[in-house]
Every structure is written in structure tokens, then in C-alpha cells.
Amino acid sequence: MTDVLGLGDDALIAAQRLAQWCARAPELEEDVALANIALDQLGTARLLLSYAGEVLGRDEDQLAFLRTDREFRNVLLVELPDRDFAVLIAKLFFLSAYQHLRYGALSSGADERLAGIAAKAVKESAYHLDHSAQWTVRLGDGTDVSHARMQAAVDEVWPYTHELFDEVPELRAPWLSTVDGVLAEATLTRPQDETWKPGGGRQGVHTEALSYLLAEMQVLHRAHPGARW
């Protein structure tokens, strides 16, 4: 069940970050794209958190809106602030490449309910991966400025990608193979693996960014408990 809660929280926090871009993206089409990807992530989050909630004796809303930061099990990557559009794209690209592999593996796993959710999500994550990979190439192999900013984003986010593989080290090689291909096409350099590998999200130890995100996401539910449309 740790897997289900962790993946559900990844999807929920990623959805909230993506939704913050609505009406702020560089072009209208991108607003639509990011909102669609956020909706997919939210849909998967609801399925996973409903499942986790049945086991934990709480419903999806209680899990999303009434837990504190220490109770969230998402990786740090998804909660990091999107300093600029390049950081958003780097995070989405690394996350989608991971989610695509993870859901693919889980879709043939022993847990039938989780396999059903994963088989649905893997098809959607293929579109997220494709979209973020195209932007990585467009920015990396673009102007001097876009190249520099995309490389800076990749460098900034890279240390946080190690945590993705704490539970599934066997997925890092195929992940690197996808990532390396796109970075090469984008004329970007894969950062060195330094010794600093921030983690702890799966154990509930987060950056301060998560607290601000939760404050915004949870305020309405906490201010008006049980409110209905």
C-alpha cells in the first residue's frame, strides 16, 4: 500500500503544480495542454488515493485535504517550485518518463486493482512524456537563451531524480535510456551524478515548498469542512 499512496501523492502534487500554470503558460495552446495533463494526473491520483483510502480507512478527500506535509509520501521532485517554464518542463519530462515505466511495470503486477489503474495511466503518461520531451528538444535546441535556461533547469532538477528509484532501482537504466536520447536531441548535457541526492519524500520528510502548496490546496476544505456544491 506504500506504493499506492506514494504514486497517488506524486500524481496529486504534480496535478496541483501543473494547475498553477493555467493562464500563465507562454501560449494559449500550452495552457490547454498543461491543464489537460493536470486533469489526467488528478484522475489517476483519485483512483490511487481512493484505493489507498479503502485500506487506510479514509476517503480520497480526507487523504488529499486533511493530511499534513509529514503525512504525504510524494517524491520531492513534484513539489519543487516551478521557477520558470524550463523548470516545469524538466520536472514534467523526468516525472513522465518515470511514471510511464512505473505504470507499465505495475500494469502486469500481482495486485489486480493497481494493475487496472496503471494500465489506464500508462497510456495517458505516454502523451505527457511525448509532450514534455518535445518541449525539452524545442527549448534545448532553440535559441541561446532557451538553451541556457533549459540546461540550467535540467541541472537544478537532476539531483532530485535519484529519489524516484529508491524503491525501483531496476527502472533507472531504462529511464536513463529515454532521458539520454531526448537530452542528446535537445543538445543538452546530462548532469554528473553528484553525491548530493536529496530524498525523504517517501518517508514524509519534505521541502518547505510542499507546505505552501498544501496551504493553497487545502484551505477551502479546512475552512469549510464537509461543504458540498
Place this chain on the structure above:
Amino acid sequence: MTSLHAAVAEVVDPELRVVTIEELGILRAVTVDGERATVTITPTYSGCPAMDVIRADIVAAARRAGYPVVSVVTALSPAWSTDQISATGREKLAAAGIAPPGPAGGSGSAGGSAPAGGPVPVRLSVRCPRCGSPDTEQLNRFGSTACKALWRCRTCTEPFDAVKPL
């Protein structure tokens, strides 16, 4: 039973109002046990916001058909694919100006060798649903709903929605 199935099958998708849930392939089963009816549906996308409306419409349709006790069950597996849209459904979509999807092909879980590394089914051409021209371009992989992409026809210059292969 037959009347219940027929009644439920008439429910239209609230976001693609020209097709029914049966033509869209999201109606999986209709069963009756005594007075209790069970309708099984599957979502197109995990986050499809139309599901709540579809559930309510199914319950209303079943009541009108004389089945007051209805439960609507959501089944995820096997995952919905655009390949499950019927031939009639495709014709109706095209007639409404929405390009129907090409074949989805496979489960989407295999690694791909597409230029950007994504295993997304790529269509070489989508025919314009208005003038029929194959000279079209994709403006955005994501469109007005989760299941559609935004395209434009270079011949008649009309923008249009296309259902994404999934």
C-alpha cells in the same frame, strides 16, 4: 432487460453529444437481478470530468425504463481504447466536425523509438472532417477535452478537434 439495455445505450456523452456511450465503447455491461439493475461503464481518461454526468444520466434513463434501483459500476480493466469506438460512432463524430481516431495499436506500454522518445501513436495525416483534405497540421496534442487534440486544415483553413488514438 432488453428495454433497459436499449434505454441506457441511448445515453449520450455530455462532451461529445453526437455519440452515445455505447457507440463510444464506454458502456461495458447491463445486468438485472430481480428489481436491481447494474450498469458497468469505463472511463475514457482517468480524469474524465464527464463521468459524474454520465452516471446521473444512466440512472435517469434506467428509471424512465422502469428500473428505479440502479447502481452504476466503474470498471477500469481492460482499459478503454479508441479502437472501441464503433463504426457508427466514427461516422457521427466526423459528421459533427470531429475527426475520428486512427488505430491506437498496442497497449501503449512498450518503449518507442519516436523522435522525442514517446510511445504515442503517431498519425501521418488526419483528414479534415469539413473538406476532406489530408493536408492538415496538429496545433496541439491536447484539446478542448481530455480525449481530443487540436488540428487545422491547411486547405480550408478551418481548425477542428480530432479524437486522439489511445
